Structure formats: structure tokens, C-alpha cells
Amino acid sequence: MSRSIFSLLLLASFSGFSQEADKELKPAAVTDTVANPIVKDKYGIRVGVDLHRLSRSFYEDGFTGIEVVGDYRLSRKLYAAAELGNVDYKQDDVQLNYTTKGSYIKLGVDINAYENWLDMENMIYIGFRYGFSTFSQTLNSYKVYQNSSNTLTDETTGNYFDEVTVTPNEKYGSLSAHWVEVVGGIKAEIFNNFFIGFSFRLNNLLSDKKPATFDNLYIPGFNRTYDGSFGVGFNYTVSYAIPLYKKERAKKIEEKPAKKK
Secondary structure, three states, X not given: OHHHHHHHHHHHXXXXXXXXXXXXXXXXXXXXXOOOOEEEEEEEEEEXXXXXXXXXXXXXXXXEEEEEEEEEEOOOXXXXXXXXXXXXXEEEOOOEEEEEEEEEEEEEEEEEOOOOOOOOOOEEEEEEEEEEEEEEEEEXXXXXXXXXXXXXXXXXXXXXXXXXXXOOOEEEEEEEEEEEEEEEEEEEEEEXXXXXXXXXXXXXXXXXXXXXXXXXXXXXXOEEOOOOOEEEEEEEEEEEEEEEEEEEEEOOOOOEEOOOO
């Protein structure tokens, strides 16, 4: 009897030891964990020019203009943005010949929606602008139709009205306009701190001070106006970023479960 009890105790002791050994030998669940890389975002000023307006000054008669663009990084996604420009534009339409001279400024923000990897600084953004322009309009000439005084000419040619060009050369100064813009665009870093970009703009004219005898036909920074209060615009830019300082942040990386062997 005592021998049987001893055998049972020995068996129970051995069984408990085996279970503890199995626990120690069994490997723990493994997951692939990767440390989040440290990214250094550049903060500074970016300045450039609009290539579209510069090139237009060469290929379009009567147009001279320049636009300087710039932005300043406020946070990881948010940029303060501005455009400054000057335009001298002589337009010869079918009925009108006029000259617009003036300057403009646009102020607003851009929000970068593109998730860059490590040291990249590219942008796909949407933004908003408030625009203000001061300018003058000169009405060089316009055409009107008057009754012909030559009855014989009327009967033989069928021309009941003669086209007459009037050249008042009237200048209207101290004009102004206010508008808002919705902007969408891209900026790509082609070399270290050098960027090329493109933006498209939908404009809405809020108010404008007009000449006494006709509407504003062109507003610097807003473009043509006689099709209504809405307008469109675009620019092609080349710019250079001047880094002032850097901010470190950890870039999040998703953890992936280890592959089962």
C-alpha cells in the first residue's frame, strides 16, 4: 500500500515538472516591430516667379507683367502664401482698344494633402486667397456705327451705317478691386531646395471701383471681368526654398504581424 502511494506521488511530481519545462521551452508569439524613423521637416521661406507671365511678356504684343510668389511654412501641413504682381496690358478688341496698368497682392494659406516620405518636401495642396488690386484704365479708342450721309453709297453698296473710330484717350485712375480665390496645385522638388509648380485658381469678384463711363474690362491679378463676377487663372512657377530651421518628428509606420513559419 505504501509502495503504491509513493508511486503516485512520484508520477504527479514528474508530470508537474514536465509541464513547467514545456512552458519554458515554448516560444512566445513574435511580432515584427520597426522603430519609427525620425523625420526632419524643413521650415523656412520659399520664393519664386511665375514663368507664365514672364514668357507671355515675350510672345504676346501689348502685355508686360511679372508675378513674384512666396510661402512660409507654419506647421507640418499649413503654409502662409502670397503673390505680388504688376501688369501693363494693352488690349485691342474688335470694338475697344484699352490699356490697363496696375499692381496686385494676394494673401492666404495652402494646405498640403500629400504625405511625404522621409526628406521629401513635395506638395499637392488646396488653398485660399484674398486678392486686392489698384490700377488705371485708359480708353484709347472705340468703334461706333453712324448713319451714312451719302445716299448714293447707301443704295449702291447697301451700307446704311458707317463704322467710325473714336479716340478719346481718356485715363481713369484710382481704381481698385477685391476678390477671393480657391486654389489647387502641386509643387515638386526637382533639385535640393529647387521647386517647380503649377496652380489653378477659381476667382470670385467681391467688389470693384469702375470708371464713370464703362466697366472694368481687365483687372490685374483677376484677369478679364466682362464675362461676369467669376474668373479663372493659373500659373507655372519656379522657386527656391531658404531653410531656416528643422523640426524633428517620428514618422508612423504600421506594425505588421510576423509571418508564420
